[in-house]
Amino acid sequence: MNISKKIVLLGHFGVGKSSLIRRFVEDTFTDNYKVTIGVHILKKEVVISPKETVSLIIWDLEGNDDITNTRASYMLGTSGMIYVFDLTRPATYEQLESDLNFIKTNYPNIPIKVVGNKKDLVTKDFIKQNSDVFGSFTDFYTSAKANTKVNDLFSTLAKQLIS
Amino acid sequence: MLAKHKLAHEKAIIQYLIVDKKSIILESDDAFFSNVTKQSITSLHPFFESITTLLDLEENQEYLFSCIHLETDNRNIIADITLKTFSKEHALLIIQDLTTHYDNYQLTAQKRNESVIDSQILELKNKYLIEKEEFKNTFIANFSHEIREPLSGIITFVDILGKTNLDSEQKDYLNIINTSSNHLKHMIEDILDISKIEVGKLNLIEDSFNLSEFLEEFVFTYKIKAEEKGLTFLNTIGEKLPPQIIGDPYRLKQILGNLIDNAIKYTTKGSITLNVSLNQVRANKASIHFQIIDTGIGIEKENLDKVFTSFTQVDTTQRNKGTGLGLAIVKNLVSLMDGNISIDSEFNEGTSFALNLSFKLDTKTKDKKVEVATVEKLGKDKYHILLVENSEITQLSVLKILAAQGKFYLDIVTNPDTLIETIQNQKPDIILMDINLPNTTGDQLAIEIRQLPEKELKKIPILALTGKVFPEDLKRYKKAKINDVISKPFDEKSLLKTIHKYLK
CATH class of the missing domain: 3.40.50.2300 (Response regulator)
Known part of the structure; x- marks a missing residue:
């Protein structure tokens, strides 16, 4: 069985949403930052079991420091979300709790994974020290550059979407 | 003719498609996606796959999806896509190519985002540096405090032990402990001073003091030190010097002391000279000239500009140990006092430091002497x-x-x-x-x-x-x-x- 599911990636600009998708879909990475405007859409099949495959249609939304400004049309028909913040820039996770509340209020029952990206640039101690800031919300600490937990992130969400 | 050119250069920017509920393209004007009729719309791009559920709606609705990147094998465009659904008709898709418009916007957004990210990173770096500086200062303060406590005990008991009956060998050992602990004490003081100077926390006090008494005591102390090393201590104290001045006597002593300690350290034979004279008195301020001359090892010309740098010792022979902070502290203290200092040296002949410092004149206190009870x-x-x-x-x-x-x-x-x-x-x-x-x-x-x-x-x-x-x-x-x-x-x-x- 093969089914399609649309997922969107949200978060501030420069947090690495496009890099995570590129790593997941193409297994590539570049250090050169290229801003995303509007939305890029990519597709990748995730094998859940020998008989079950999910086609993830991944919407890479342009970064926005105010989540309430996200265009509503982009969210139509979304089955899952990934909220990404940059572990090296506090400005990208200072509003984490209120951003998540906004998402849960406006898109109830849609599974969401919260991701602290650029893990390769911070220490384990840093993550421990900031556990009260983002620790309780975060599902994955990833690095698109070092390819840490990227596949885990997408396949965990894919499994959740069909369960 | 014109029609021919128009045809060659005209670029379609809108494509219209009629799509049924099963996502099949019924009609297309093939403006840029060509030969697509009877195909599933989902084969054009994953975007269309994610809107197929909307095609089922049997009601009059309009959805606008702006700035969608449609990358296909044939072309890459950035488009605004409108989906219109009707209660009794098939859905209409309008794809408007706005690539040029969005490309321009992309450039602006790129610059804006890079600038915001750069400033956030800079702010973080500054915060990190401030935290690091604070940690360093707290570390130095606590560390020096922890060292001062036992050192205080060593210095006191060396004093006390020196007054007991010791044989000459024991006296020699005691002298070594005494010299080492005093050296350690000076090093701690130097490190504390330079760290205070670096963060701008070294404040000068303003106290009225008797200059001739100050110099008398100073000369007395350093004459003994010089003579202990077999050097002659010469001094000329100007007669026109003001008797009572306002300034920081502790820091003045530190400046002159560091310079003369250095002179004694680097001189093995000959003399150390201290000259003090009045430059001028203007606006109730006296400018005083100090000169310290030695006949020591001297400094090579190419090393002269390094002597006031922290942790620098021009003499690297290890014969004369130290932190290399003394002259850096002197230079900073002289600057704090709005004065100036210069150095002149001949290698293997000697060194001369000249400095000018200004002090307020204290005309109210006449020959003030602090009487300390004995x-x-x-x-x-x-x-x-x-x-x-x-x-x-x-x-x-x-x-x-x-x-x-x-x-x-x-x-x-x-x-x-x-x-x-x-x-x-x-x-x-x-x-x-x-x-x-x-x-x-x-x-x-x-x-x-x-x-x-x-x-x-x-x-x-x-x-x-x-x-x-x-x-x-x-x-x-x-x-x-x-x-x-x-x-x-x-x-x-x-x-x-x-x-x-x-x-x-």
């Missing part, structure tokens, strides 16, 4: 000193120094909870107060003492005995009405001198 001149037979201290080394150091004078009773309080009661029972003449105490601080206790109802008790002189002597510490002590500070490590002379100042 033990013999004191009014009482014995004085009662109360020491609030939990370090056994310091307790023993103070006890030994005071006991040798034969003029003091010493009581020691180690538990701050019993302090007030002890003061009320014993009515001491002076309280020597450590600052780092269990569960409280010396300045906090001083505040409590100053609030006592008994007039004679709340005015007892309190002298802080501490290694914490940063400007912010001194301000705190002043606020707590602590009369004076004896800095750890202290020696017999500095302890007694400060105590005598407050004895009646």
Whole structure:
């Protein structure tokens, strides 16, 4: 069985949403930052079991420091979300709790994974020290550059979407 | 003709498609996606796959998806896509190619985002540097405090041990301990000073002092030092120098002391000369010229500009050890005093430092002399000193120094909870107060003492005995009405001198 599911990636600009998708879909990475405007859409099949495959249609939304400004049309028909913040820039996770509340209020029952990206640039101690800031919300600490937990992130969400 | 050119250059920017509920394209004008009729719309791009559920809606609705990147094998466009659904008709898709418009926007967004990210990173770097600086300063302050405590014990007991019967071998060993501990003391002071200078926390005091007395005492000390090394100490003190000036005598002593210590260190034969003269008096300020000349090893021309740099020692032979901070501190102190310093040197012949410093003239105080009471001149037979201290080394150091004078009773309080009661029972003449105490601080206790109802008790002189002597510490002590500070490590002379100042 093969089914399609649309997922969107949200978060501030420069947090690495496009890099995570590129790593997941193409297994590539570049250090050169290229801003995303509007939305890029990519597709990748995730094998859940020998008989079950999910086609993830991944919407890479342009970064926005105010989540309430996200265009509503982009969210139509979304089955899952990934909220990404940059572990090296506090400005990208200072509003984490209120951003998540906004998402849960406006898109109830849609599974969401919260991701602290650029893990390769911070220490384990840093993550421990900031556990009260983002620790309780975060599902994955990833690095698109070092390819840490990227596949885990997408396949965990894919499994959740069909369960 | 024109129609032909138009046809060649005209670029379609809108494509219309009619799509049924099963996502099949029924009609297309093939403006840029060509030959697509009868295909599933989902085969054009994943975008269309994610809107197929909307095609099922049997109602009049309009959805606008702006700035969608449609990358296909044939072309890459950025488009606004409108989906119109109808209650009784098939859905209409309108794809408007706005690539040029969005490309321009992309450039602007790129610049804006990069600039915001750069400024956030810069802010973080600054924050990190400030935190690092604060950590360094706290580390230095705590570290130096921890070293001062045992060092104080070493210096005191070397003094005391020196007064006992020792054979010549033991005296030699004691001299080595004495030299080493004094060297360590100077190094700690230098490191503390340079760290204070770096963060702009070194403040000069303004005190009126007698310049000729200051120089007399200074020359006396350094003449002995020079002669101990077999050097001649020469000095010329100008006759026109003002008698009483306002400035920071402690820092002036540090500047001249560092320069002359250096001169003695790097000179093995010949002389050390100190010349002091008046440049001019203008607007109630005296500009004074100081010159220190030695006949030492000298400095090569190419190294002259390095001598005022921190942690730099031009002589790397290890014969003359040091932190390499002395001249950097001198240079910074001279700058803080709005003065200037220059160096001239001939390799293997000697070095000369010249500096000009300005001081306010004190015309109100005539030949001020601070009269420090000597033990013999004191009014009482014995004085009662109360020491609030939990370090056994310091307790023993103070006890030994005071006991040798034969003029003091010493009581020691180690538990701050019993302090007030002890003061009320014993009515001491002076309280020597450590600052780092269990569960409280010396300045906090001083505040409590100053609030006592008994007039004679709340005015007892309190002298802080501490290694914490940063400007912010001194301000705190002043606020707590602590009369004076004896800095750890202290020696017999500095302890007694400060105590005598407050004895009646």
